[in-house]
Amino acid sequence: MKPEWDLLHTPGPTPIPPSVERAMNQPMIGHRGQKCKDLIQSVTPRLKPVFKTEGDVLILTGSGTSALESAVVNTTNPGDDVIVVVAGSFGDRFAKICETYELNVHRIDIEWGKAVAVDQVEQVLREQPQTKAVFLTHSETSTGVMHPIEKIAERVNQVSDALVLVDGVSSVGGAVLDMDRFGIDLLVTGSQKAMMLPPGLAFVAMSERAWERIQETSRPRFYLDLRAYQKRVGDGQTPFTPALSLLFGLDEVLNLIEEEGGIDRVAERHQLMQQMTRKACRALQLPLLVSDEDASTTVTSIRPETFEAEQLRKLAREEFGLVLAGGQNHMKGEIFRIGHMGYSRPANVLQYISILEILLKRLGHDFEPGAGSAAAQEAYLEGTREDQA
Amino acid sequence: MKPEWDLLHTPGPTPIPPSVERAMNQPMIGHRGQKCKDLIQSVTPRLKPVFKTEGDVLILTGSGTSALESAVVNTTNPGDDVIVVVAGSFGDRFAKICETYELNVHRIDIEWGKAVAVDQVEQVLREQPQTKAVFLTHSETSTGVMHPIEKIAERVNQVSDALVLVDGVSSVGGAVLDMDRFGIDLLVTGSQKAMMLPPGLAFVAMSERAWERIQETSRPRFYLDLRAYQKRVGDGQTPFTPALSLLFGLDEVLNLIEEEGGIDRVAERHQLMQQMTRKACRALQLPLLVSDEDASTTVTSIRPETFEAEQLRKLAREEFGLVLAGGQNHMKGEIFRIGHMGYSRPANVLQYISILEILLKRLGHDFEPGAGSAAAQEAYLEGTREDQA
Numbered sequence: 001m002k003p004e005w006d007l008l009h010t011p012g013p014t015p016i017p018p019s020v021e022r023a024m025n026q027p028m029i030g031h032r033g034q035k036c037k038d039l040i041q042s043v044t045p046r047l048k049p050v051f052k053t054e055g056d057v058l059i060l061t062g063s064g065t066s067a068l069e070s071a072v073v074n075t076t077n078p079g080d081d082v083i084v085v086v087a088g089s090f091g092d093r094f095a096k097i098c099e100t101y102e103l104n105v106h107r108i109d110i111e112w113g114k115a116v117a118v119d120q121v122e123q124v125l126r127e128q129p130q131t132k133a134v135f136l137t138h139s140e141t142s143t144g145v146m147h148p149i150e151k152i153a154e155r156v157n158q159v160s161d162a163l164v165l166v167d168g169v170s171s172v173g174g175a176v177l178d179m180d181r182f183g184i185d186l187l188v189t190g191s192q193k194a195m196m197l198p199p200g201l202a203f204v205a206m207s208e209r210a211w212e213r214i215q216e217t218s219r220p221r222f223y224l225d226l227r228a229y230q231k232r233v234g235d236g237q238t239p240f241t242p243a244l245s246l247l248f249g250l251d252e253v254l255n256l257i258e259e260e261g262g263i264d265r266v267a268e269r270h271q272l273m274q275q276m277t278r279k280a281c282r283a284l285q286l287p288l289l290v291s292d293e294d295a296s297t298t299v300t301s302i303r304p305e306t307f308e309a310e311q312l313r314k315l316a317r318e319e320f321g322l323v324l325a326g327g328q329n330h331m332k333g334e335i336f337r338i339g340h341m342g343y344s345r346p347a348n349v350l351q352y353i354s355i356l357e358i359l360l361k362r363l364g365h366d367f368e369p370g371a372g373s374a375a376a377q378e379a380y381l382e383g384t385r386e387d388q389a
Numbered sequence: 390m391k392p393e394w395d396l397l398h399t400p401g402p403t404p405i406p407p408s409v410e411r412a413m414n415q416p417m418i419g420h421r422g423q424k425c426k427d428l429i430q431s432v433t434p435r436l437k438p439v440f441k442t443e444g445d446v447l448i449l450t451g452s453g454t455s456a457l458e459s460a461v462v463n464t465t466n467p468g469d470d471v472i473v474v475v476a477g478s479f480g481d482r483f484a485k486i487c488e489t490y491e492l493n494v495h496r497i498d499i500e501w502g503k504a505v506a507v508d509q510v511e512q513v514l515r516e517q518p519q520t521k522a523v524f525l526t527h528s529e530t531s532t533g534v535m536h537p538i539e540k541i542a543e544r545v546n547q548v549s550d551a552l553v554l555v556d557g558v559s560s561v562g563g564a565v566l567d568m569d570r571f572g573i574d575l576l577v578t579g580s581q582k583a584m585m586l587p588p589g590l591a592f593v594a595m596s597e598r599a600w601e602r603i604q605e606t607s608r609p610r611f612y613l614d615l616r617a618y619q620k621r622v623g624d625g626q627t628p629f630t631p632a633l634s635l636l637f638g639l640d641e642v643l644n645l646i647e648e649e650g651g652i653d654r655v656a657e658r659h660q661l662m663q664q665m666t667r668k669a670c671r672a673l674q675l676p677l678l679v680s681d682e683d684a685s686t687t688v689t690s691i692r693p694e695t696f697e698a699e700q701l702r703k704l705a706r707e708e709f710g711l712v713l714a715g716g717q718n719h720m721k722g723e724i725f726r727i728g729h730m731g732y733s734r735p736a737n738v739l740q741y742i743s744i745l746e747i748l749l750k751r752l753g754h755d756f757e758p759g760a761g762s763a764a765a766q767e768a769y770l771e772g773t774r775e776d777q778a
Contacts, residue, residue, distance in 0.1 A: 006416060013417040013633060024634070025414050027395060028402040028587060030712055061589055062451045062612065063629035069612045100611045192630055198417060200450055200589045200632030222489045223451065223458045223613070240452035241581055243589030243632060244402060245413070323419055 009352055010325040011141045011170055011299035011339035012193035016249070020196055020343075023252035024245045031244060037236035039247055044233060046254040050263050051172060051187055051205040053179040058229040059250075060202040061243045064169040064190030067202035069097050070224040071165045071186050074214045075133055078102040083124055083162070084135040085116045088142035089328045094135045094167055101219070106131070112331060113301070115147045115294035118155050125160050133163040139171035141193075142328045144301040144337060145294050146175065150182040157183040163210055169193055172203070173257070174298040174341040176267040185210035191246055194270070194298055196253045196342040200243045204229075270297040272383040273340040273349050276376040280353040283375035284360060284367045289335055298341035301327075307363040309336040315362060320355050346380050398741055399714040400530045400559055400688035400728035401582035405638070409585055409732075412641035413634045420633060426625035428636055433622060435643040439652050440561060440576055440594040442568040447618040448639075449591040450632045453558040453579030456591035458486050459613040460554045460575050463603045464522055467491040472513055472551070473524040474505045477531035478717045483524045483556055490608070495520070501720060502690070504536045504683035507544050514549050522552040528560035530582075531717045533690040533726060534683050535564065539571040546572040552599055558582055561592070562646070563687040563730040565656040574599035580635055583659070583687055583730040585642045589632045593618075659686040661772040662729040662738050665765040669742040672764035673749060673756045678724055687730035690716075696752040698725040704748050711744050735769050 008015050016024075029035045040059070047057035060066055072094075076082060082103045084095040087110035098105045106128050110116050125131055134156050138149050153164045163185040168177060172187065174194030179187050185207040192199035204226060206214070214226050222228075228239040260266050274297045281288055281302055289301035304312065309326060313336055316322040325337040340349060353376045360367060397404050405413075418424045429448070436446035449455055461483075465471060471492045473484040476499035487494045495517050499505050514520055523545050528535050542553045552574040557566060561576065563583030568576050574596040581588035593615060595603070603615050611617075617628040649655050663686045670677055670691055678690035693701065698715060702725055705711040716724040729738060742765045749756060 006418070008417055008419065010419045013420060013630065016417050021414055025410055028397055028405050028581075029395070030397065030399045030714070031402060031588070032714075033712065062455065063631070065629040066451065066455075066612045097611045100609045102609060190630065192417075192633075198632065198634040199420065199630040200635065220489045220491060222486050223455045240454040241402065241579065241588040242452070243587065243635075244581075245587040245634065246589065246632075323422065325419070325421075 006321040006323055007352065008323050009339050009344070010323055011337055011341065012190070013199055014193060014196065014339060014342035014344065016198060017196055017256060017343045019256070020249045020252045024249040026245070026248045029244060031241045032237070036244070039251060040238070041236040043247065043250050043254060044236070046258070047203065050257060051179055052177060052181070052263070053187070053205045055180070055206055055208065056230060056233055057203055057205045058226060058233060059238060059242060059247070060204060060224070060229065061200065061240065062202050063199060064188070064202055065093065066224060067188035067190065067204055068094055068167055070204055070226055071135070071188055072097045072101050073219055073221040073224055074217055074226045075163055075165065075186065075210060076101065076103055077217060077219050079104060080132040081106065081128055081130045082133045082135060083108060083121065083128065083131050085110065085121065085137065085147065087114060087116060087145055087147070088112055088137070088140035090141055090167060090169065091137045094137065098135065112143050113145060113289040115145050116152070118148060118151045121152050122155050122159055125156060125162065129160065131160060131162045133165055135165050137167040138177060139175065139296040139298055141170040141299055142331070144290050144296045144299040146171065146296040149177060149184065153182040153184050163213060170296070170298050170341065173263070173266065174270045176264060179205060180207070183207070191250070194341040196256065197246055197249050201246045201250065267297065269345065270341060272346060272380065273344060274300065275383055276346060276349045276379040277338060277340055277353070279379040280372040280376040284356065284372040285365070299337055299339050301335045301337045303335045306365050309333055312336060312359055312363060315359050316355065319359070322352060322355050350376055395710040395712055396741065397712050398728050399712055400726055400730065401579070402588055403582060403585065403728060403731035403733065405587060406585055406645060406732045408645070409638045409641045413638040415634070415637045418633060420630045421626070425633070428640060429627070430625040432636065432639050432643060433625070435647070436592065439646060440568055441566060441570070441652070442576070442594045444569070444595055444597065445619060445622050446592055446594045447615060447622060448627060448631060448636070449593060449613070449618065450589065450629065451591050452588060453577070453591055454482065455613060456577035456579065456593055457483055457556055459593055459615055460524070460577055461486045461490050462608055462610045462613055463606055463615045464552055464554065464575065464599060465490065465492055466606060466608050468493060469521040470495065470517055470519045471522045471524060472497060472510065472517065472520050474499065474510065474526065474536065476503065476505060476526070476534055476536070477501050477529035479530055479556060479558065480526045483526065487524065502532050502534060502678040504534050505541070507537060507540045510541050511544050511548055514545060514551065518549065520549060520551045522554055524554050526556040527566060528564065528685040528687055530559040530688055531720070533679050533685045533688040535560065535685040538566060538573065542571040542573050552602060559685070559687050559730065562652070562655065563659045565653060568594060569596070572596070580639070585645070585731040586635050586638050590635045590639065656686065658734065659730060661735060661769065662733060663689065664772055665735060665738045665768040666727060666729055666742070668768040669761040669765040673746065673761040674754070688726055688728050690724045690726045692724045695754050698722055701725060701748055701752060704751060705744065708748070709744050711741060739765055
């Protein structure tokens, strides 16, 4: 297995920065010793600005799904009414977890590729005033939609007492979500997307209100019991042995975010990459699945009409080692997805757009040669004009 | 944080072999691509001889405790009667998980430092014939006791239909446990002990009988639902994004085990390290917590009488970077524990014994200088005599 030459542009796992690779490559340490405490006490407060919260950010060892499940099992009891917005695979996963844990799930099913409207959420909430929690996906990785979470959170808080619980797996670190300001109660993510780490860590940020609910929740849970994590976070400990090599890496990831100027600057870079990608696709006559308004800053889906999505992915992989993602579920073969998040810069976008042009040529797609690259360049120049002023 | 000079001899996390560090340090790959499939299909069958089973070994992303919880939630329904042997912190953790998940727990509490007798288990089983499962710890990391799991499993199977579920966290990879032959139904471990990896992966091996029970179990579970892992293992997939860098390392760990001659040879090395350590302690007048018969092959506990255990640990850490573990719960300050597992060889034992002699001298402990080293050397020569014949 020699993936050294791969250009990994799936929406997670994402490439690891060299300095993070080096940081992870440290000799093992005891997880109850001073070095581990120092490490956890170094990273914990520095995660807060990434989540835009004053509250604690807890570190779990697990896939992103473990964090989604922690959101469900810590805040709900069997039979509770909950609303879940489902506009793709990951909304569906949240709903499945809720169903597994015997909740009375009110699904808001949205066509894949579209975002939910704030009014739709309000309407269901008014129909179901007993709702205890609203489960939302910020960036729906399977389609590249970014739901207007802040507006939804604001509205939910205006019209109900339901908790607002958000899957931020492909958004935290690649978009700004003003958790505290807009009253998001629980925001979770994994390590392998915009957080620039290999998979294996998950993060849970919570509000005071979520914490109260968590303490009242009687449902059995052990490994994912957030009370156990909360209890030890102040001492720089985790209840169970953490994935230490990823924690070594996390420390350096936070350095990189800070060196770039903080999460707002990082989010701007993601927005710039999104603009470059979308404008290039338009110039190349590649139909975008998602509207400008609903588009994610970290992943862009294209629904080709003149060639097979899977054929393009195969060519990209074989000829350039460019790894793109396909569609999921009923979108399999219908779309391909480009991840532009984490350790990814405008220069990477210029590269994959130029590669795409060659491949489109091979596939007989009709477009003006160089138009995609030119559009990406223009978007770059436009997007960075203010910086230079 | 510069732990480069540390000599890590806690019973987990344990040092990582350099070739495993190099293997982990690979560029990220997509978890749904061919490379990941090839990797999982390479490691999965090679885990079977390590667990001594013909059955599937499932790979979870989580701490060892996630695997303990998976054993509980997949095989039991609320209200089931179960027996848990508790002879230290980790037996107690198994019992706590069972209690959390509303089982009717029959604890067999054993004095810390002693192993359970087969007859005790049989007696409780006869008193509680409705018992659905017996939860056991192979190597009790908190004390250095190794329970006679094979004999217990054999007896449980003779007198009941209860499943035999075993925590092998500090034993798998450092001891032989003939899972299939003795009718162990579920055997779990973590990556950070004898498996020579950083923490973050957990492994679950299961019998056909366990698999039947798992399919019948109605209890809600999602992230730790072994059915989801089983369903995809044949395709070289995991249901959720796995800790890929640890999977890269696992491939090399299996190479190392195979190069050494397989798990039986690896277990012999652990037994040799145990013998060297114990004989040296005896020669140094250091009281061993555990009898020869009950001693673990991977961790040795010492209960000093002439000095403070914590004082020795402090000196060891400060002067030599030798990291030893202390006691847990009521044994805090009473004992210190030496881990000799995973990436650890007889040469490491010779080193820590010689260091211990210097420290004992400083602490005013009465012993014949060099006696520990001589005993360890003799144990080594004795233990390797057959190899040379």
